[in-house]
Amino acid sequence: MKFIRENLINKAFLLFTVLVAAVVTVGIVLNRMQVSSISLNLFLAVSVLVLAFILIVFILDVIIPLNRVIKQVTNLLTGKNYKKVNPITIDEIGVMTHFFNEITTDLEKISYDIKERRRMSSELDIASKIQQDVLPKEAPETPGLDIVAKTRSAAEVGGDTFDFLMSPDKNQLFVYIGDVTGHGVPAGLIMMMVDTLVTAMVSQGVSNGRDLIVNTNNLLTPRISSRLFMTSVMLRWDKQAQKMYYTGAGHEHILVYRTKTEIVETIRSGGIALGMIPNVAQIVQEKEIPLEIGDTIVLYSDGITEAKDKIGNMYELDKLTASLKRHGYRPSAESIFDNLTKDFSNFVGEYVQVDDITMIVIKYLGKDSATSKVKLEVSVDESQAERKSKLWGWS
Incomplete structure (x- = not known):
């Protein structure tokens, strides 16, 4: 900006010098032509007035408007308070002033957007923290059951x-396990509503x-x-009778590995998703899942079965079922879980997670077995790089 101002001043000074030289030259010529001193003085006086007028016009139309723009641009570049400049002329300086005003308007919008993004990011961080606090950190001691449960959100707030x-x-x-349609803040709010009601x-x-x-659906x-609803499976373990029951709300299949036969049963959860219709009393039923020692139940969200590899093939139920058939014989829920997730991770490779992922593995150890330690884990996807390098944090 200093260069522009000095360049214009130098050019103005050169122009003014040329005009003065021209006036002096004309004066000398007139003097040699023996023009009267009165006429010569009059000519010189008029010339001086014209030059002064030109100089004043140049200062008013160029120097002052340019200084006004340069001052605000300098303030903008140095982080000081700046303001828009009202264009006085429609020449090059007027065009420069117009562009400066346009730039400041765009910068103000960008600055506002950045502040809003920071505010929203802060609020999402708080919402994510609240959501993670709502999810269980430990499960009640349950002799006979060995349980591992983990979840990973695709966004700051999951469903x-x-x-x-x-x-x-x-x-x-x-x-119970639940999966709200979509993810993000709306899904997270529905999730917390259901958790609170249950x-x-x-x-x-x-x-x-x-x-x-039924009651949760009626209230929700x-x-x-x-447009929002939540699928779910509710298991009920009767400690005294050593029996497991399930109630479905439109969720994924329940998988049960049978130790004696080494096969995997796929049980339709049944029911209808929470929030879809007002009254589900005639649709929802509670049924028993007969268990023998060593049998394993797996609950999961559709983030697993709908996950894709790099060429777009879905993991689907058959691959999860085959994985459980290979690893269901293992002695603990954690070893089964680790191998299920290893197979899953090998399939998807560097797949970038686009949906929330949750899995619960429950192994029945028998009524007289010691209380097993229930392992729970909750995490949030923080970056694409992290998703690629360590899916779920499970490996």
Whole structure:
């Protein structure tokens, strides 16, 4: 900007010098032509006035407007307060002024967008922290069951959930998994609503999975958009009877590995997703899953079966079932879980996670077995690089 100003001043000075030289030359010529001194003086006076007028016009139309623009541009570049400049002329300086004003308008919009993004990012971080605090850190001690559960969100706030809730009489353990349509803040809000409702009803003594699903749906449906819903499977473990029951709400199949036959059963969860219709009492049923020592139950979200490899092939249910058939014989839920996720990771490779992923593995060890340690893990995908290098943090 200093260069532009000095360049214009130099050119103006050169022009003014040329004009003065021209006036002096004309004056000398007139003097030699013996023009009267009065006429010569008059000519010189008029010439001086004309030159002064030209100089004043140049200062008013060029120097002052240019200085005004240069000052604001300098303030902008140095981080000081700046303001828009009203264009006085429609010449080059007026065009420069117009472009400066356009640039400042765009910069103000960009600055506002950056501030909004920072604010939203901060709020998402808080929402993510709240959501992770809602998910269980540990499960109630349950002799006979060995459990591993992990979830990973594709965004700061996810739509997958799971929980372990003990009834007030300590005889019923409820284990459920849920998957809200989509992910992000709307899905996270629905997830937390369902978690809150289920937790409240279990604490108030609701004693079976069917009533939990029906009552949750009745309370949830009027309060959410028709475009949002949540699939779920609710397991109920009767500690005294050593029996497992399930109630479905439109979720993925339940997988059961049978130790004696070394086969995997796929059980349709049944029911209809929470939030889709007002009353599901005639649709939802609670059924038993007969278990023998060594049998294993696997619950999962569709982020697993719908995951794709680099050429677009989906993992699908058959690959998960085949993986469980290979590894269901293993002695612990954790060893089964680790091998299931290893097979999954080998299939998807560097697949960038686009959906939330959750899996629960429950192995029945028998009534007289010691209480096993339940392992839970919750994590959030922080970056694309992290997703590529270590899917779920499981390997």
